[in-house]
Structure formats: structure tokens, C-alpha cells
Amino acid sequence: MSSGIRVGTRGSALALTQTTTVAERVAELAGRDYELVRIRTEGDVLKGPLSQMGGTGVFVVALREALLDGRCDLAVHSLKDLPTTPAPGLRVAAVPERADTRDALCARDGLTLATLPDGARVGTGSPRRAAQLRAARPGLEVVDIRGNVDTRLGRVAGAETGPGDLDAVVLAAAGLHRLGRDAAITEYIDPAVMLPAPGQGALAVEFRTGDEEDGLRAALAAYDHAETRAAVTAERAVLLRLEAGCSAPIGALGSVQGDTLTLEAVVASLDGRHLLRRSRSAPNEGPEGAARLGVSLAEELLEAGAARIAPLSA
Numbered sequence: 001m002s003s004g005i006r007v008g009t010r011g012s013a014l015a016l017t018q019t020t021t022v023a024e025r026v027a028e029l030a031g032r033d034y035e036l037v038r039i040r041t042e043g044d045v046l047k048g049p050l051s052q053m054g055g056t057g058v059f060v061v062a063l064r065e066a067l068l069d070g071r072c073d074l075a076v077h078s079l080k081d082l083p084t085t086p087a088p089g090l091r092v093a094a095v096p097e098r099a100d101t102r103d104a105l106c107a108r109d110g111l112t113l114a115t116l117p118d119g120a121r122v123g124t125g126s127p128r129r130a131a132q133l134r135a136a137r138p139g140l141e142v143v144d145i146r147g148n149v150d151t152r153l154g155r156v157a158g159a160e161t162g163p164g165d166l167d168a169v170v171l172a173a174a175g176l177h178r179l180g181r182d183a184a185i186t187e188y189i190d191p192a193v194m195l196p197a198p199g200q201g202a203l204a205v206e207f208r209t210g211d212e213e214d215g216l217r218a219a220l221a222a223y224d225h226a227e228t229r230a231a232v233t234a235e236r237a238v239l240l241r242l243e244a245g246c247s248a249p250i251g252a253l254g255s256v257q258g259d260t261l262t263l264e265a266v267v268a269s270l271d272g273r274h275l276l277r278r279s280r281s282a283p284n285e286g287p288e289g290a291a292r293l294g295v296s297l298a299e300e301l302l303e304a305g306a307a308r309i310a311p312l313s314a
């Protein structure tokens, strides 16, 4: 199998299912075999709150190194974990069609945001989710958690394995779907209540810029999904213009309807008492126009005081 495409991946169950899906499709488009190359990243090894870990890209750096030094030909990332600063020598060659963008509440006894009692303990490690949860339901107790998806689900009371010490957790619907854990979802949280992280539900396939290997380039170009690319480019441009870190309490969601790209974004105070939320639309004219839309929305947020209410560089 010397002609197999070597596809770099993290070793978590979620990363492996995502990467397998991408690898199968790219291999099919390129008419080649593939093999997975597992890479351990800093985010997989270190313990402790993710929001206090060494800045952006804890899940990404080791994968990018493996790609740059030739241990793999492609790397697959969750787009929301990919820093907005591009890596020299690499580019995102394909953004496949996106899955569900929403956050999902996984609660005991079928409870929802509306029916969880005051004082209920809800786990998340994300300042963005914590702030929007507090804004929607000031009476909830938000508990900082981390770990892989199964570890987090095990914290919910009544779970088959795990301590069950929480009333609910919030996770990305896309990850739960990919892992076949839909049954744990008790509510798909309306984006009007909780805007997802920029890039949530989307994947990114990174590739070396110098590679002139035609079959693979053409396969990746064919795999790229234009509407998803436009939406996530706009979302990520908000982060870039706000100079926001990966733990800043910022949500953004782009969507294409007909010829129009609409972008919504929120900047929140950590305590959830201030939510600055704005939306803008523009004709969908590809990635450059999408980036401009994101920048203009970010500037509107800055003018409205974004830097005063939220720790943007977190």
C-alpha cells in the first residue's frame, strides 16, 4: 500500500471517526488507498482546565508538525480547534459540508434549559457556553469540566458509567452525532439562545502548500463545500478581527440562503450579564467577501464596546 494517502489524526474516538469519514471520501475521489497516522497532541496529554492551557492550538500543533515534516500527507482537524493564524507552508485545502452547528444539552430525565430547576449543575469547559447559559438561565450553577465526549456524558446523573454528579452537560451536536450518542441529547439549543463557536460542526483538511501532487489537490478541491467555506470564513474573520483567543466568550454562525450570506455573532461577559449580539448580511461572493463581512461585523461589535465587556485575548 505504498501509494496510500497518509492521513494524520488525533487518537480520540471523535477524531478517529471524523478522520475516517474524510479519508474514505478523499481516497475515493483520488482513486487511491489511505492509512491513518495517529498523532498525540498537547491537548490530549495535558490535564487541567482547557481554558488555562498554553493558548491556541493545543490540539493542532503536533498534527501540523507531522504534516510539515512529511509523516503524513493530510491532516484532519475540527475546524473550531484550528487557530485563525495560518501555519506557514500549510493551507486548508478542503472544508467538507458541515454537520449540525448547534450546541446540545444532555440532561438527566429529559430536562431542557426551560425545565432544569434553579441550582441545577450544568457542566461545560467553554467560557462561550458558560456565558450564554448564565444569560439564558441565571439560576443555573455552571461547573467547569473537561475530558472527551464519553467522560463528559458520564458526569450526567443516570449515565451508565461515570460519576453522574451533574444535572446536565453541553456538547456540540455534531460530535455527538458522529459518535452515535444522539440518544443523550435532550435539547438542541436554539442558536437564538446560544451561538456556536466559529467553525463548530465543520472539519478542515490541511495540506502542504508546496505539494504539486495533482491527484490529491484535485480531490481536495472537489471535496471542498463552497457554502460551508463561506460561512466558516466569515465566522473566523470575526475572531481574527477581534484578535480573540480560543477561550474568548465569542460565538458566530454564518449561513447561506440563496445568494445571501448572513452572519450572526455574540460577544459575552463571562458572568452572562452582558451579551452583545449583532447580525449582518451580504451577497455571497466567495471567501474574500465572506471575510469582509466577518471583519465589518467585528468592527461593529468593537464600536459597541466588545473589548470592554469581554476578555477578548483569553
Ligand SMILES: NCc1[nH]cc(CCC(=O)O)c1CC(=O)O
Binding pocket: 078, 079, 080, 081, 170, 171, 172, 173, 174, 175, 199, 200, 201, 202, 203
Ligand atoms: N473542543 C473540542 C471539540 N472540538 C470539536 C468538537 C465537536 C465537533 C465539532 O464541533 O465539530 C469538540 C467537542 C465539543 O465541543 O463538544
